[in-house]
Amino acid sequence: xxxFEFLGYSGALIVxxxxxxxxxxxxxxxxxxxxxxxxxxEIIATAYSLFIVGTTSFWGSLKNFIDKLIDxxxxxxxxxxxxxxxxxxxxxxxxxxxxxxxxxxxxSINILYIILMLVAGFLMVKKTPKTIVKIKQTKTIxxxxxxxFTEGSLIGLLTGLIGAGGGFIIxxxxxxxxxxxxxxxxxxxxxxxxxxSLLGFLGHLLSSDTEIQWLIASDIESNFSLVIxxxxxxxxxxxxxxxxxxxxxxxxxxxxxxxxxxLAIIMIxxxxxx
Numbered sequence: 410x411x412x413f414e415f416l417g418y419s420g421a422l423i424v425x426x427x428x429x430x431x432x433x434x435x436x437x438x439x440x441x442x443x444x445x446x447x448x449x450x451e452i453i454a455t456a457y458s459l460f461i462v463g464t465t466s467f468w469g470s471l472k473n474f475i476d477k478l479i480d481x482x483x484x485x486x487x488x489x490x491x492x493x494x495x496x497x498x499x500x501x502x503x504x505x506x507x508x509x510x511x512x513x514x515x516x517s518i519n520i521l522y523i524i525l526m527l528v529a530g531f532l533m534v535k536k537t538p539k540t541i542v543k544i545k546q547t548k549t550i551x552x553x554x555x556x557x558f559t560e561g562s563l564i565g566l567l568t569g570l571i572g573a574g575g576g577f578i579i580x581x582x583x584x585x586x587x588x589x590x591x592x593x594x595x596x597x598x599x600x601x602x603x604x605x606s607l608l609g610f611l612g613h614l615l616s617s618d619t620e621i622q623w624l625i626a627s628d629i630e631s632n633f634s635l636v637i638x639x640x641x642x643x644x645x646x647x648x649x650x651x652x653x654x655x656x657x658x659x660x661x662x663x664x665x666x667x668x669x670x671x672l673a674i675i676m677i678x679x680x681x682x683x
Contacts, residue, residue: 414632417446421641425465427668428576428599428642429649437526437672439642440572447633452502455572456613457635459499463606464639466599469646478596483587484604486557487579487597491565491605498569499612521571525578526673531666557586561601569609576602 420442427438439461443454473479560582564575576598583594614621625634 413446422645425642425645426649429646458572459610465642466603470600473596480597487561487601488604490562492608494565495568495605495609496612499609526669
């Protein structure tokens with residue numbers, strides 16, 4: 410096994426750790442690993458990222474379900490529109506690219522990643538505003554569910570387009586618009602990510618003729634296996650969930666913010682400076 414491939418599989422463990430600790434960030438890390446260390450093109454890298462993050466998040470959600478940390482109402486409002494949008498976007502993505510070869514897909518993916526990471530990171534650094542508006546002392550107005558539904562659709566499109574789970578946007582939305590505690594938001598984010606990412610991957614399977622590299626093939630130079638990579642990532646999320654249960658909400662919030670801001674800066678340097 411070559412050095413880059415060893416680093417890639419080591420990165421799979423970190424993908425799971427980040428998902429377990431922060432409920433997001435897995436696709437942000439898995440995409441560059443698949444692209445730069447294993448050498449996959451943008452379409453395959455984003456498709457594999459959907460499967461890896463989807464299966465890893467699903468596994469993490471099982472424990473969260475047992476621990477009763479998932480807010481099912483917000484999962485429903487988010488996952489249904491997001492999953493449908495991710496599936497449709499991914500289903501038609503290959504045809505759109507083939508019909509429009511002039512589209513700068515690589516540059517677009519990288520720019521979108523950088524913008525979204527910076528916005529979400531700085532958003533979470535700020536103090537979370539209250540989302541329940543008090544009226545006449547005792548009555549309250551719940552967060553706008555239509556707005557959450559709309560956000561879910563937009564994030565689903567983003568998932569289908571660039572293979573991002575969108576947790577770095579979902580977590581702040583759940584904290585800010587739904588007034589969820591950080592740990593509840595993380596658990597709910599994982600459930601949403603698992604549903605829409607796997608639906609997005611299904612859309613890719615139904616629309617693409619490219620053979621999925623489930624296991625290491627003797628006739629292919631790369632030692633990549635989607636099953637092995639996902640399995641290592643699942644091990645990471647198991648470890649991350651255990652650490653998350655022992656970590657204070659504010660520490661998770663700060664860790665989450667710092668991680669995506671640093672990664673965005675690294676990508677800016679890699680793509681536009683180096």
